[in-house]
Amino acid sequence: MPNKMSIMIVDDEKVVRESFLHWFEKIGHRVEAAASGSEALDKLAKAPFEVMFVDIKMPGMNGIELLENVKSEYPDTTVVIITAYGSIESSVKAMQMGAVDYLLKPFKPDQLTLVMEKIAQQKRLVQEYDYLKGRLEKITKFDNIIGQSDEMMEVFDLIVDIAQSETSVLLTGETGTGKELVAKAIHAKSPRAHHPFIAINCGAIPDSLLESELFGHQKGSFTSATHTRKGFLEVVAGGTLFLDEIGEISSKMQVDLLRVLEEKKLTRIGSNQLVDVDFRLISATRRDLEKKIEAGTFRRDFFYRINVIKINIPPLRKRKADIPLLIDHFLKKYSQETAKHVDRISRDAQARLMEYNWPGNVRELENAIERAVVLSKSRTLGTDDFMFLRAPLSQTLKERSLAAMEKAHIQRILSETNGNVTHAAAILGINRVTLHKKIKRFNLKRK
Amino acid sequence: MVLKLEKHMPSENGIIGVLPIGNVTGPAPKIIAAHIAGYFNLDARVLPPQDLPAKAMDRQRLQYDAGRLINIFEAHQWAESLKLVAVLDVDIFVPIFTHVFGEARQGGKVAVVSLFRLGDALPTARPSQASILERIAKVALHELGHLFNLQHCDNAQCLMHFSGGLEDLDLLSFNLCRYCRAYLKDALFFPTGESV
Numbered sequence: 001m002p003n004k005m006s007i008m009i010v011d012d013e014k015v016v017r018e019s020f021l022h023w024f025e026k027i028g029h030r031v032e033a034a035a036s037g038s039e040a041l042d043k044l045a046k047a048p049f050e051v052m053f054v055d056i057k058m059p060g061m062n063g064i065e066l067l068e069n070v071k072s073e074y075p076d077t078t079v080v081i082i083t084a085y086g087s088i089e090s091s092v093k094a095m096q097m098g099a100v101d102y103l104l105k106p107f108k109p110d111q112l113t114l115v116m117e118k119i120a121q122q123k124r125l126v127q128e129y130d131y132l133k134g135r136l137e138k139i140t141k142f143d144n145i146i147g148q149s150d151e152m153m154e155v156f157d158l159i160v161d162i163a164q165s166e167t168s169v170l171l172t173g174e175t176g177t178g179k180e181l182v183a184k185a186i187h188a189k190s191p192r193a194h195h196p197f198i199a200i201n202c203g204a205i206p207d208s209l210l211e212s213e214l215f216g217h218q219k220g221s222f223t224s225a226t227h228t229r230k231g232f233l234e235v236v237a238g239g240t241l242f243l244d245e246i247g248e249i250s251s252k253m254q255v256d257l258l259r260v261l262e263e264k265k266l267t268r269i270g271s272n273q274l275v276d277v278d279f280r281l282i283s284a285t286r287r288d289l290e291k292k293i294e295a296g297t298f299r300r301d302f303f304y305r306i307n308v309i310k311i312n313i314p315p316l317r318k319r320k321a322d323i324p325l326l327i328d329h330f331l332k333k334y335s336q337e338t339a340k341h342v343d344r345i346s347r348d349a350q351a352r353l354m355e356y357n358w359p360g361n362v363r364e365l366e367n368a369i370e371r372a373v374v375l376s377k378s379r380t381l382g383t384d385d386f387m388f389l390r391a392p393l394s395q396t397l398k399e400r401s402l403a404a405m406e407k408a409h410i411q412r413i414l415s416e417t418n419g420n421v422t423h424a425a426a427i428l429g430i431n432r433v434t435l436h437k438k439i440k441r442f443n444l445k446r447k
Numbered sequence: 448m449v450l451k452l453e454k455h456m457p458s459e460n461g462i463i464g465v466l467p468i469g470n471v472t473g474p475a476p477k478i479i480a481a482h483i484a485g486y487f488n489l490d491a492r493v494l495p496p497q498d499l500p501a502k503a504m505d506r507q508r509l510q511y512d513a514g515r516l517i518n519i520f521e522a523h524q525w526a527e528s529l530k531l532v533a534v535l536d537v538d539i540f541v542p543i544f545t546h547v548f549g550e551a552r553q554g555g556k557v558a559v560v561s562l563f564r565l566g567d568a569l570p571t572a573r574p575s576q577a578s579i580l581e582r583i584a585k586v587a588l589h590e591l592g593h594l595f596n597l598q599h600c601d602n603a604q605c606l607m608h609f610s611g612g613l614e615d616l617d618l619l620s621f622n623l624c625r626y627c628r629a630y631l632k633d634a635l636f637f638p639t640g641e642s643v
Contacts, residue, residue: 018514019543025553027609028598082543106508106545110611 005120006048009033010040010066011055011082016105020053023112037061041069049077051119053103056083056090064094071098078119145181146329146362149319155182158311163189168261168306170246171284173313176363179284180244182313187240192280195239198232203245207253212269215256221270233266236279246306247287247298254302261305281306316358316365317416323354326362330369331381342373344380352383357416407442410435419446461529463491463591466520468535469499475562475583476534482584483532483591486606486621487631494528499537513539513550513559520557530594531557532587538563548582548616551590553598558590567613578617585619595634597627 007029009020017033024031032049034040038061040052052070056063067079081094081102091102100122101115145152162169163186171179180199187197202210212222216231232241243249249257260266261281265274283306292298316323327345335343345353358364372385410428417423425435439446465480476493483491503515520533539561540546548565551558565582566574574582585606592607600607605624610616623631 013542015514015542019541022514022541022552023543026593026599106540106543108611109544109547109609110615112543113609113611 004028004030005050005116005123006030007032007051007053008040008043008049009053010035010037010058010063011053012036012058013055016055016082023109027116037063037066037069040066041073044070044074044077048074050123051078051080051116053080053082054099056081056094064090064097067094067097067099078122080115080119145178145185146326147319147322148325149314149321151314151319152322155311155313158309159185159189162186162309162311164191165309166280167308168280169282170289170307170310171282171313172310173284173286174315174359174361175286176361177313177315178362179286179313180242182311183240183242183282183284186282187242187280190240190280192239196236197240197242198236199242199244200232201244203248207250210249211253211256214253215266216268218268218270221268228268231266231268233260233277233279234275236277238278239280241279241281243281243283245285246283247285247289247292251297251299254299258299258302258305316361320354323365324350326365327353327369330366331373334370334373338373340373340376341379342376342381346380346382349381349383349386352386352389356389357412406438407444410438410442411444414439414444414446421446461527463487463489464494464525464528464531465491465587466494466525466531466533467496468533469496469537471496471534471536471562475580478580478584479532479534479560479587482588482621486588487591489635494525494531497533499535505540508540510538510540510546511535513541513547516559517550517552517555517557520559521555530591532591533557533559534562534583534587535559536562549586549590551593553593554596555594558587558594560586560590565613565616574613582613582616585616585621588621589619592623592627592631595631597623597630597634600624600627602626 004027007020007024009017009031011017011020011033012035014035017035021031021033032043034043036058040054043049054063054066054070058066061069063081063083067081070077070079079094079099081091081099082105083091083102084105088104091099091104094102100119103111103115145156147153147155159182169183169186171182173179183199184197187193200210200213205213212229212231214231214233216229216234219226219228260277264277266277267274289298289303289307293300293303316326327350331343331345335341353365353368360367368386368389369381371388372381376385410424413424413427414421417427421432421435421439425432428435430438438444463480463483465476465483467476480491480493483489499511500516500519503511503519505512516533516535516539520531525531538546539550539559541550546564547561549558549560560583562579562583565586566579588606589610597607599609600623602608602624603618604620604622605627606620606622607624607627608619610619
């Protein structure tokens with residue numbers, strides 16, 4: 001029996017109960033017995049049972065009545081009817097009411113084994129269905145974030161867990177990993193979903209302009225302020241504000257934002273009037289903010305305020321299992337957008353994409369597929385369509401020397417193997433001692 | 448692979464008694480004892496035959512109740528014997544089943560095994576005397592396993608795998624899988640289940 005189950009025997013005959021008990025003990029199932037329908041219901045109220053063997057003819061509550069109760073109160077419990085010769089009609093009725101099978105007493109030992117195997121198989125299928133359904137929901141419910149790797153499943157779980165809360169979230173990850181998509185997913189799953197989602201790239205806007213964009217301004221507060229304007233912190237009213245590249249904002253802006261986050265109030269530029277604001281902040285950065293704190297370019301108090309919950313989005317090279325799924329997604333997307341029937345990729349090309357390091361992450365993969373689809377002359381993308389993915393060659397003569405190439409190559413392999421010298425040496429085809437010497441000679445970092 | 452336990456059970460812990468009941472004559476009890484010694488490495492002896500307890504007979508089913516037989520034999524004081532395998536040639540049953548080849552309770556003292564249905568012919572062939580003896584030895588070892596708390600095993604190659612019919616029984620191995628072997632070893636050397 002593949003899985004041990006919890007079983008209850010309900011029969012008014014002691015010898016029958018004992019026979020079942022002895023039998024199921026030999027298999028290792030957790031088994032209990034009840035002498036009547038009411039005793040069975042009492043036991044069910046205290047602990048769940050996966051399977052019940054129920055005799056039809058019992059004094060008091062008969063098996064059919066018990067079945068009716070069980071099916072209405074505990075629908076996950078599987079019921080098998082046991083009956084003596086002459087009560088076949090009741091057995092048929094019981095099957096119609098939801099019993100999975102019936103056994104005519106006395107039965108052959110292998111008949112009971114078959115019934116148990118059938119139940120175990122059904123339970124397995126239900127478990128598999130529940131698991132796949134849950135996984136499918138996870139994959140599809142974030143329709144813009146593609147991933148089924150364990151790393152991304154963890155991210156999806158976190159999104160669901162934190163969406164309902166009001167706490168600030170800091171998204172970290174390399175460029176192109178999809179931080180904004182994660183922010184949008186958190187917003188979409190949150191109670192603020194029906195309010196605006198506003199994304200601002202702090203790194204792309206000069207500090208003076210960013211202040212005006214976020215806080216708004218009063219008419220006449222500066223030369224070009226020809227009319228009063230609400231900032232995004234107000235406009236977002238009830239929604240989610242996503243500040244990308246938060247590591248790029250100035251110390252003054254950090255202080256201003258910190259005050260808004262703590263007081264939930266702001267004053268527009270050129271105004272003294274306090275305005276109430278209501279938003280959830282999601283920030284993102286590809287920088288190491290803790291290093292910036294140490295360097296004195298990022299405020300520690302602001303960091304703690306925005307970093308209540310942190311989600312690190314793994315780079316594509318750390319979740320290569322997602323690459324085929326992403327390829328499929330982008331192939332469909334761009335073959336539709338370009339109206340070209342380029343909807344396949346050769347095995348070799350896919351293998352090449354799997355091998356590639358993707359420093360630009362999902363964004364780079366998307367661009368690569370788009371470029372290949374646009375330029376492809378056949379339905380199937382081949383390795384030739386991705387020739388442009390060769391690692392860029394260094395430009396200066398010095399950097400193109402053999403030693404520089406060797407150094408760069410060893411560093412790349414070390415990064416890919418997370419500094420594992422044994423693994424890196426195996427990939428490079430040299431022994432560990434040689435690799436250690438080269439690491440020392442080139443002054444390389446293990447990670 | 449043959450079960451290898453380090454040594455025979457110490458004699459002070461008793462022996463496995465093989466008890467012929469009623470009309471059981473011939474080599475079956477000796478064969479069972481030899482298999483217990485050979486495969487479980489335990490001292491096994493054939494005890495003097497006993498009469499078939501009439502009160503274990505079920506008048507409605509005209510079969511012998513295996514549970515009642517076990518209760519009767521367990522109530523008896525068997526000098527020296529650690530566990531007992533009673534060998535019968537009558538049809539035995541447990542109340543929910545039409546029949547059983549053998550019966551034992553988990554961790555119990557007595558197992559009953561019956562030759563009655565082991566001589567039945569399969570659609571393909573009539574069993575030889577040798578194959579009937581092989582069947583009774585397998586049933587006896589399997590039930591003895593239950594007396595040492597071994598449960599039914601998922602591994603179809605294991606002696607403790609459940610066999611519902613004669614065809615399955617014929618396919619059953621005499622050997623325990625490595626897990627059941629380990630459990631048996633624990634049961635023999637740590638009989639109270641203290642620890643391993």
